[in-house]
Amino acid sequence: MRLTRHRRWMAPVVAAAAVGLALTACTGDVAEQDAADVDCSDYETYGTFxxxxxxxxxTILDLEADRLNESWADFETCTGISVEYQGSSEFEAQIAVLAEGGNAPDVGFVPQPGLMARLAAGGWLIPGSEGVEANVDEFWSEDWKQYGTYEDTFYGAPLMASIKGYVWYSPTEFEEKGYAIPQTIDELMQLSADIAAEGDHKPWCVGLESGEATGWPGTDWVEDYVLRQAGPEVYDQWVTHEIPFNDPQIAEAFDGVGEVLKSDEMVNGGIGDVSTQITQSFQEAGLPILDGECSLHHQASFYETFWNPEGGDAVSVASDGDVFGFLLPPVNAGDPLSVTGGGEIVVAFREADEVEAFRTFLSSDTWANNRVSLGGVISANKGVDPENASSELLVQSIEILQDPETTFRFDGSDLMPGAVGADSFWKGIVAWVGGESTAQVLDTIESTWPSS
Incomplete structure (x- = not known):
């Protein structure tokens, strides 16, 4: 799963719209002035309304929601389309119910291809327009387009992206102690063992708590190991249930991850014993690195945002800064680069010219560069200039996504049916860290896979 950064979506969009209309009546002169200050040449193709x-x-909120609104502000000014965005901690759970009741938003940023497929199967989605599809064909790989396609019908373009599987660390600590960036998983485990043997702190800090989604950071570990150990073909077979969840190759990945997550010697630096992983929030779990209480933290590219919590001291994210990240290494040095990641698919629940104008803009390189330039995120859009990213690590992440030699696979739990990927897999991680055996957990998850 990807980061859940939420605020509640409720039907009060109508109320918000009413407030917006009231404000418009008072600020028309300001809007006209804003339009005069904006170069609208990049927006002429979308029409005027x-x-x-x-x-x-x-699922996007807080600072990222503010940046999202800023990213389309010029579009609003130049087209006359007002965009009212709300985020929700319950978006994934409620969107199908809202759609069935005719109360869905015009546009949804769906973070799970599996959920998008469910919405499409329900008959609630509007297929992507020619403009949206043309942008996707130009700016994204066929794999990314497929994530927005259901039963050969294209429904939506990707929005933002993330790369999973970064291992965050302190460059200063690595330099002072002579640690080398591991080139294989075995070297990573040897480094972990060396840090543990020093005895002054645990090598890893881990947080699996995320409200109703508790457990998802552990699924990211497993997905990274499946892709690296078993390869992309087995990964694809796993997420589509061509092989069962309790296949020996999946058990091997769990056992590999268990060398960290189930080991008292490896976790939980600066936090507590193994059991504290379940109660430690994923947002704060990596912060003990800054105090030298752990050395390593597995989390996605989007974790950059959490190194600078509101009111905290400024933390630099750079190869010579306070923290940086390297990708979880392959099994063998020199193996092709394989990464997991996530993102959102922009779907529509209402058929209207203004909706498709907005969706076409969001699928463009103009929007992607706007948003990446505002900081904190990346995009798999090939039209993005990596140098627009806000940090060295995010520049690197965009280059990885744009590299045709990279093997990319979407977050596995997000591709699985909701009963597994957003339920039994998360819960299975919690039970497994809590002491259940790999075989017991995998058998339980396998039993929840829908029969049709």
Missing amino acids: DGAEVTAAG
Whole structure:
């Protein structure tokens, strides 16, 4: 799963729209002035609309929601389309119910291809327009387009992206202690054992707590190991249930991850014993690195945002800074680069010109560069200039996604049916860290896979 950064979506979009109309009545002169200050040449292709409004919802909130709104502000000014966005901690759980009741937003930022498929199967989604599909064909790989496709119908373009499997560390500690960046998983485990043997702190800090989604950071570990140990073909067979969840190759990945997550010698630096992984929030779990209480933390590229919590001291993310990250290494040095990641698919629940204008803009290289330039995120859009990213690590992440030699696979739990990927897999991780055996957990998860 990807980061859950939420605020509640509720039907009060109508109320918000009413407030927006009231504000418009008071600020028309300001809007006209703003339009005069904006170069609208990049937005002429989307047309102009008189007082049109598009409602949007997703899992993005707080600072990232603010940046999202900023990323389309010029589009609003130049087209006359007002976009009302709300995020939700319950978006994934409620969107199908809202769609069935006719209360869905015009546009949804769906973070799980499996959920998008469910919405498409329910008949609630509007296929992507020619403009959206043309942008996807130009700016994304066929794999990314497929994540927005259901039963040969294209429904939506990707939005942002993340790379899973970074191992965050302190460059200063590595330099002072002579640690080398591991080139294989075995070297990573040897480094972990060496740190543990020093005896002054645990090598890893881990947080699996994420409200109703508790356990998802552990699924990211497993997915990274499956892709590296068993390869992309087995990974694809696993997420589509061509092989069972309790296949020996999946058990091998769990056991490999268990050398860290189930080991008292390896975790939980600066936090407590193994059991504290379940109660430690994923947002704060890596922070003990800054105090020298652990050395390593496995989390995605989006974790950069959490190194600088509100009110905290400034933390530099750079290869010579306070923290940086290297990708979880392959089994063998020199193996082709394989990464897991996530993102959102932009779907529509209402058929309207203004909705498709907005979706076409979001699928463009113009929007992707706008948003990446605002900081904290990356995109798999091939039209993005990596140098627009806000840090050395994010520049590197975009280059990885744009490299045709990279093997990329979407987050496995997000591809699986919701009963597994957003339920029994998460819960299985919690039970497994809590003491259940690999075989017991895998058999339980396998039993929950829908029969049709």
